Amino acid sequence: MLDPFGREAQELIRREFGDLLVLLEKIPGSVSLGEALSLVRWMLESKEPPEELLTVDSLDELMDLFRFYALLGALAFSPYGLEVEFVREATSKLYRARIERKRSLEESLLKVKPAEGIPERDRKILERAMDRSLPEEEREKLRLKYRIPLSEFIGLWEGSLKDVYIRGGYAYLRWNDVLKLWEMAFERRFDRAVSLLSDVRDELPEFYERLAGELEKLAGEYFKERLEKLGKVGTKPLRFELFPPCVKEALKGVPAGMRNYAITVLLTSFLSYARLCPNPPRKDVRIKDCVSDLRVVEEEILPVIIEAGNRCKPPLFEDQPHEIKNIWYHLGFGLTDKPTLEDSGNSTWYFPPNCDKIRANAPQLCKPDKHCRGIKNPLTYYLRRLAREEKSGENQGGDNGG
Known part of the structure; x- marks a missing residue:
């Protein structure tokens, strides 16, 4: 299978199972933990996927799809952890390598077509066809291979439109550019799938929770240096x-x-989870499961909430002083203004609302930027940007010998 989110894969799922939940119910009887982990375990030993994972016989395509969706089901139990980054990176590299080997994106999730309709004069200029000194390898890199509807392209492209040839409602792309676009589309579809499955994880077989535990070990080993250097999120x-x-x-x-x-609702839940427990192990987690001292809440989180409340018009806590108790209630301590750590669990520690709920209840707050694409929860946004910052910092440190 070239692309587990591609048209061929999605048609196979619809034809054989009807929907994704039925597929996830069938997987534990067909795939072992080790078989599912084989799609990602290679990352601990190599920078490139092994040969045995790059070629999949047509008879094994369904099993290959099972292994990938088994990993997605497991990530439903750890939707904000390093496990997601680990599996996303491994599977993105794997399926990209398969696509590169076949030199085709026809079966992928991108709605691409062969690059037809370019005036010959434009093509010669763009592909530098008259430059006789250009090696054939460089010529191949310059050839416009695919076109994609501009409406879909704009939602994925993060570069300048000045760098892209656009004609007749299509963006025309070279092979390397379309591969980068596929990676963006794959990562967003991946994160969206994990987010959707996390909402129904209580319905999933116990197999996926066990697989999640194994992924946690692999991700911890893969990111060992980062965790030691930067500390856990x-x-x-x-x-x-x-x-x-x-x-x-x-x-x-x-x-x-x-x-x-x-x-x-929003600020209290977001700040508390982002600071204390960005990767909750279960839905009924309590603050006392994450910290042993309330000072981090009282000194780092509550003051920020109160300051934001005081900036409201009129100031929230002057107008509604009892709302402080409600803050503690939403943090899981019950309706009190003098909580102790042992009170944690007296009420639900509310998780940040999803983006669709924010848009429905407070549309004035929703002002999406380029990083919001494909995001379904504000905590996902923050943790993804945090991970990218840390990864960028590691790369810069490596370049400087740090």
Whole structure:
């Protein structure tokens, strides 16, 4: 299977199983933990996928699809952890390598077509056809291979449109550019699938929870140096500059009518999970499961919430002083203004609302930026940007010998 999110794969799932949940119910009887892990375990030993994973016989395509979706099911139990980054990176590299070997994107999730309809004069200029000194290898890199509808292209492309040949409602792309575009599309579809499955993880067989435990071990080993150097995400100070736009809007203060949702619902849940437990092991997690001292809440999280509330018009906590108790209630301590750590669990520690709920309840907060593409929850936005910053920092450190 060249692309587990591609048209051929999705048609196979519909034809054989009807929907994804039925497929996930069938997988544990057909795939072992080791078989599923084989799609990603190679990352611990090699930078490139092994030969045995690059060629899949047509008779084994369904089993190959089982292994990939088994990993997605497992990630439903760890939707914000390093396991997601580990599996996303491994499978993206694997399926890209398969696509490169076949030199075709016809079966992929991208709606691409052969690059037809380019005037000959334009093609000669763009492909430098008259430059006789250009080696054939370089000529091949310059050839426009595919075209993609501009409406789909714009939603994925992060570069300048000046670098792209556009004609008749299509963007025309060279092979390397279309591969990068595929990677973007794959990663977004991957994250969306994990987010959707996390909402139904209680319905999944126990097999996936066990697989999640094995993925946690592999990801911990793969990211060992990063964890030792940077510490786990849950122990680091908040990076306000990496917050999603909706949270930044809430921090500015909001008018009456939006205050309770922006401050008590969104800001309280986002700040607490982002700081204390970005990768909750289960839905009923409590703050006392994540920290042993309430000072981090009282000194780092609560002051930010109160400051944002005071910026509201009128100031939330002057207008509604009892709302402090409601903050603690949403943090899981019950309706109190003097909690102890042992009170954790007296109420539900509310998880950040998904983007669609924010748009429905407080549309003024939703001002998407380029990083919002493919994101379904503000916590995902923050953790993805945080991971990219850390990875970028590691690469720069490596370049400098650090």
